[in-house]
Amino acid sequence: MRDELIAEMRGRMEQNDNSVSMPHGPYKYFDRYIENAEHELYVRTRLDGSGEEILFDENKEAERFEYFDIGDMVQSPDHSMLLWSVDTNGSEFYTLFIRDLKTGKDKNYCINRVDSVIWANNQTLFYAQLDEYHRSMQIFKHVLNTDPKHDVLVFEEKDDRFYCGVDVSLSGEYVFIDTSMNDQDEVWYIPTATLDAAPALIQPRKEGLEYSVEHQGDRFIIVTNAGGATDFKLVETPVHSAAMKHWVDLVPHCPGHLIEDYVVFKNWVIWLELVNALPQLAYMNKSGKIVRLGFDEQAFSLGLYDGFEYDTNSLIYTYSSPTTPTQTFGFNLQSQQRDLLKQTTIPSGHNSSDYVTERISVLSHDGAKVPVTLLYHKNTRLDGAAPALLYGYGSYGHSVDAGFRHERLVIIDRGFVLAIAHVRGGQEKGRHWYEDAKFERKQNSFKDFNAVGEALIELNYCAPNKLVSVGGSAGGLLVAASMNLKPELYAAVIAHVPFVDVLNTMLDDSLPGTPGEFTQWGNPIESKDAFDTICGYAPYENVQAQEYPAIYVSAGVSDPRVTYWEPAKWVAKLRATKTDNNIVLLKTNMSSGHFGKTGRFASLDDDAQSYAFAIAITS
Numbered sequence: 073m074r075d076e077l078i079a080e081m082r083g084r085m086e087q088n089d090n091s092v093s094m095p096h097g098p099y100k101y102f103d104r105y106i107e108n109a110e111h112e113l114y115v116r117t118r119l120d121g122s123g124e125e126i127l128f129d130e131n132k133e134a135e136r137f138e139y140f141d142i143g144d145m146v147q148s149p150d151h152s153m154l155l156w157s158v159d160t161n162g163s164e165f166y167t168l169f170i171r172d173l174k175t176g177k178d179k180n181y182c183i184n185r186v187d188s189v190i191w192a193n194n195q196t197l198f199y200a201q202l203d204e205y206h207r208s209m210q211i212f213k214h215v216l217n218t219d220p221k222h223d224v225l226v227f228e229e230k231d232d233r234f235y236c237g238v239d240v241s242l243s244g245e246y247v248f249i250d251t252s253m254n255d256q257d258e259v260w261y262i263p264t265a266t267l268d269a270a271p272a273l274i275q276p277r278k279e280g281l282e283y284s285v286e287h288q289g290d291r292f293i294i295v296t297n298a299g300g301a302t303d304f305k306l307v308e309t310p311v312h313s314a315a316m317k318h319w320v321d322l323v324p325h326c327p328g329h330l331i332e333d334y335v336v337f338k339n340w341v342i343w344l345e346l347v348n349a350l351p352q353l354a355y356m357n358k359s360g361k362i363v364r365l366g367f368d369e370q371a372f373s374l375g376l377y378d379g380f381e382y383d384t385n386s387l388i389y390t391y392s393s394p395t396t397p398t399q400t401f402g403f404n405l406q407s408q409q410r411d412l413l414k415q416t417t418i419p420s421g422h423n424s425s426d427y428v429t430e431r432i433s434v435l436s437h438d439g440a441k442v443p444v445t446l447l448y449h450k451n452t453r454l455d456g457a458a459p460a461l462l463y464g465y466g467s468y469g470h471s472v473d474a475g476f477r478h479e480r481l482v483i484i485d486r487g488f489v490l491a492i493a494h495v496r497g498g499q500e501k502g503r504h505w506y507e508d509a510k511f512e513r514k515q516n517s518f519k520d521f522n523a524v525g526e527a528l529i530e531l532n533y534c535a536p537n538k539l540v541s542v543g544g545s546a547g548g549l550l551v552a553a554s555m556n557l558k559p560e561l562y563a564a565v566i567a568h569v570p571f572v573d574v575l576n577t578m579l580d581d582s583l584p585g586t587p588g589e590f591t592q593w594g595n596p597i598e599s600k601d602a603f604d605t606i607c608g609y610a611p612y613e614n615v616q617a618q619e620y621p622a623i624y625v626s627a628g629v630s631d632p633r634v635t636y637w638e639p640a641k642w643v644a645k646l647r648a649t650k651t652d653n654n655i656v657l658l659k660t661n662m663s664s665g666h667f668g669k670t671g672r673f674a675s676l677d678d679d680a681q682s683y684a685f686a687i688a689i690t691s
Contacts, residue, residue, distance in 0.1 A: 073684040083420035084478040096380035110671030162630040162665025206584035241287035286336035301325035349443040349500035373475030392476035394447040395427040445492040459690035460489040460534035466497030466517035467546035469506040495520035544568035552611035564622040564689040572611040573638040619652040631665040
C-alpha cells in the first residue's frame with residue numbers, strides 16, 4: 073500500500089519544475105527541480121532570461137549524506153558570493169559556508185552552529201550562533217576572508233528564555249537584531265552604513281509587549297500589540313526617535329483582524345490579515361489609502377513573497393485552496409493588474425471540480441464556535457459510512473491554513489473525508505483564540521478537537537468506527553491528550569514526533585526549549601498550580617488501564633525539539649497499561665530529526681506510511 077501511495081503522490085509532482093524567478097539587480101534568481109532529483113538547483117539568469125548559471129546544485133552536495141537540509145542560501149548584494157548553510161543529521165545545528173560564484177568554490181573555512189545569517193554588505197555577514205544547549209543567544213559579525221575565531225560579538229542575550237535572530241531590512245539600510253520569546257520581543261538596529269556602531273535599541277522589552285520592525289525611508293514600520301492591540305496594528309515611528317512613545321498608528325487595531333505577516337517596499341506596505349480563520353490581503357501607499365483584495369472560495373490560503381527588490385510596485389503572492397493547486401500571481405500595486413506567473417500542474421491529472429471544500433462551524437463544550445475545513449471527493453457519500461482523517465495543531469498561536477496539499481488526495485480519492493479542526497491554541501479567530509488555550513485553559517484545545525470529531529459523526533461525514541486523528545509535534549500532544557479524554561471516539565491515532573511528555577520536559581530547564589516555553593505552558597518548577605495543570609493533561613501522565621484505539625507514532629533520533637525518548641516512553645507505557653489488543657507502532661527515524669526525511673521524494677514515505685495505516689485500520 074505504501075508503494076502504491078508513493079507512486080500516486082509522485083505522479084502528481086512535476087519532475088522538471090522551476091519556481092517563479094525573483095528579480096535582484098541585473099539578475100533573476102529561482103529554484104529548479106530536474107527529473108528524478110531529490111533536491112533543488114539554485115539558478116540565475118539575466119533579466120531578459122539569457123546567460124543561465126547554475127549557482128548551486130543541492131543534489132551534488134547531498135550525495136554523501138542521508139539527511140541534507142539547506143538553512144539559508146542568499147547571494148551577496150553585488151552578486152559575487154553565495155552564503156549557504158546546511159544540517160546533515162536533523163539536529164538543526166547548521167554549518168555556514170561562503171561560495172565564490174566566479175570559481176564555484178567555497179572559502180577554506182566554515183562557521184559551525186549557525187542559526188540565522190544575513191549579508192550586511194558585500195564583505196560583512198551577521199549571524200546568530202547556537203550554544204551547546206541549542207539556544208541562539210549571541211550575534212556575531214564576520215568579515216570575509218578573516219578567521220571566524222576573531223569574529224566580533226555584537227550582541228549577547230543573558231536571559232535563557234529568549235532567542236536571538238538577525239535580519240536585514242529589504243531596503244538594505246539596517247541590520248535588525250531581535251531577541252524574543254513567545255509573548256515578548258525586543259529589537260535593536262545597526263545602520264549598514266556604519267556597521268561598527270553599537271546596536272541601538274528600539275523599545276525595551278516588557279511583559280506582554282510584542283513587536284517586529286521594518287524600514288521605509290525615514291521611518292520604521294512596526295507591527296505590534298502595544299496599547300491593547302490584541303490582534304496587532306501597524307505603527308510608524310521616526311528612525312531616530314524609535315521608542316514606543318513616538319509610535320503613531322498607521323493601521324489601527326481592528327478586533328478580529330489579526331495581522332499575520334507584512335512586507336514593506338519603498339512606497340508600499342502590504343500585510344496579511346486573518347479574519348474568522350481565513351486570510352485576506354491588504355496594502356496601502358504612503359498617502360494611507362488602504363485596499364483589500366477579496367477571494368471567493370469557502371476556504372483558501374495566501375502567502376506573501378518579499379523578494380529581493382525594495383523599490384518596486386510589483387507584489388508576488390500565492391493562492392491555493394484544498395481543491396485548487398497553488399497559483400503564483402504578480403500584482404501591480406499601482407494599476408491593480410494581476411498576472412498569473414505560475415500555475416502548479418498535476419501531471420497525472422487534476423480536476424478541481426471533482427473535489428468539494430466546505431467550511432463549517434462546530435460548537436465546543438463551552439459554546440465556542442470552532443471553524444472546520446472539510447475536503448472530500450464529490451463521489452464520497454455523506455451517509456455516515458465514510459472514514460475521516462481529523463487533523464489539528466492548536467498551540468503557539470500557529471494557525472493552520474487551508475492550502476492545497478497534493479499528498480492528501482491519495483486518501484481523499486479512497487473515500488476519506490479530511491477535516492482540519494482550527495482549534496483554540498492557534499490564532500485563526502484572532503489572538504484571543506490562542507490565549508484561550510494557554511495555562512489552565514489548555515484543555516480547551518483538546519475539548520474543541522473532540523467536539524469536532526463528534527460533530528463529524530453526528531453530521532454523517534464519518535462512520536462512528538472510522539475516525540482517525542493525526543497531528544505532529546504540539547499537534548501530537550493535541551491528538552494524544554484528546555484520545556486520553558475520549559479513546560472510544562477514535563478508530564486510530566497518528567502522532568508524529570509528539571510532545572507527549574510535557575510535564576517532565578517542562579521540569580528540565582536544561583533542555584533547549586524549556587525556559588522559553590514557560591509562558592506557553594506554565595513553570596512547574598516554581599508553581600504547584602502549573603505542575604498540577606500540566607499533570608492534568610500531559611499524555612504520558614494520563615495513560616490509563618483502558619481500551620485505546622490503534623496508534624502509530626513516529627520519532628526522530630536527532631530531534632532537538634521533541635527528544636526521541638518522549639514518544640518512546642509514551643509508547644512503552646501505553647503497551648504496558650492499556651487493556652485492548654489494538655496495535656501500537658513506533659517508528660524512529662535514525663538519520664533525521666523533527667521534520668523527518670529530506671528530499672522531495674524520500675519525504676513522501678512518511679506520509680505514505682501514515683495514510684496506509686489509516687486505510688488499513690478503517691478498511
